[in-house]
Amino acid sequence: MTRTLLNILAVACAHHDGDSEESCRRTVAALTGLPGDYRTGLVHRRAQDLYEAIPAQYHRERAVRDLRDVLAA
16 A cells, blocks of 8 residues: 555656646556555545646546546446
8 A cells, every 4th residue: 555655646746747647547557456445545535636636628538537437436
């Protein structure tokens, strides 16, 4: 779980640098690589923070929708 949190932190930096789609893909991979019981709490919150930081005009992109779907599951 700690490794996933660090991965999501690195992904947030990539998003900040302008690569939102790749950030979403990497976050989805990190979340789906965890057992369902570990996708809660802080891990979920950090991934949700990333999703919320993505401007609305990009929410139709496949990678962003995939992240939204994983967060909703």
